[in-house]
Amino acid sequence: QKEVEQDPGPLSVPEGAIVSLNCTYSNSAFQYFMWYRQYSRKGPELLMYTYSSGNKEDGRFTAQVDKSSKYISLFIRDSQPSDSATYLCAMRITQGGSEKLVFGKGTKLTVNP
Amino acid sequence: EADIYQTPRYLVIGTGKKITLECSQTMGHDKMYWYQQDPGMELHLIHYSYGVNSTEKGDLSSESTVSRIRTEHFPLTLESARPSHTSQYLCASSLGLGSPLHFGNGTRLTVT
Numbered sequence: 001q002k003e004v005e006q007d008p009g010p011l012s013v014p015e016g017a018i019v020s021l022n023c024t025y026s027n028s029a030f031q032y033f034m035w036y037r038q039y040s041r042k043g044p045e046l047l048m049y050t051y052s053s054g055n056k057e058d059g060r061f062t063a064q065v066d067k068s069s070k071y072i073s074l075f076i077r078d079s080q081p082s083d084s085a086t087y088l089c090a091m092r093i094t095q096g097g098s099e100k101l102v103f104g105k106g107t108k109l110t111v112n113p
Numbered sequence: 114e115a116d117i118y119q120t121p122r123y124l125v126i127g128t129g130k131k132i133t134l135e136c137s138q139t140m141g142h143d144k145m146y147w148y149q150q151d152p153g154m155e156l157h158l159i160h161y162s163y164g165v166n167s168t169e170k171g172d173l174s175s176e177s178t179v180s181r182i183r184t185e186h187f188p189l190t191l192e193s194a195r196p197s198h199t200s201q202y203l204c205a206s207s208l209g210l211g212s213p214l215h216f217g218n219g220t221r222l223t224v225t
Binding site: 032034036041043044045049088098099101105106 | 155158163203
């Protein structure tokens with residue numbers, strides 16, 4: 001079983017839709033949870049970074065972490081064509097002087113005008 | 114906005130050639146990383162460094178080598194490229210443990 005599972009999609013939605021992207025994980029030791037957005041031929045850019053369970057909102061984006069279910073989500077409200085990209089979840093453990101960061105495979109999202 | 118630069122952006126070379134992928138960051142980050150990314154696959158860590166003169170191999174076995182002589186510079190070298198090395202290579206840096214990673218735009222390497 002992979003430590004992080006992410007549905008690769010692809011996901012296609014009309015402009016203005018609410019988008020829900022999800023990842024599940026198996027390692028309960030993960031402490032930090034991130035969402036990255038990656039446009040074609042670009043590197044991943046950090047969208048959201050959370051530590052605890054609950055919701056974190058930034059503009060049209062909301063990151064949700066449910067540690068009891070080992071499940072994280074990214075919601076995009078009023079989706080725009082410019083949101084078309086691949087979204088990667090990532091999870092991190094930091095212990096002592098070392099760390100482990102695991103990425104999901106990414107979900108490719110297309111928002112159609 | 115993160116300032117991390119990778120060159121070249123695209124590289125096509127023949128088998129057996131020696132190549133160096135450059136990565137520089139201007140943020141003074143101690144920690145730097147190299148990831149390999151293939152279509153539809155997770156990012157895999159191939160090398161990392163926690164500071165000058167410190168380098169470690171990552172989770173994914175790689176025939177490449179790295180060096181960290183200066184804080185801002187973390188080049189990756191392949192002594193003899195093979196078609197199996199064809200991939201996208203992403204460089205990243207972070208301020209410290211627990212800090213988010215900032216990525217460059219990658220080098221897409223094709224070995225013919």
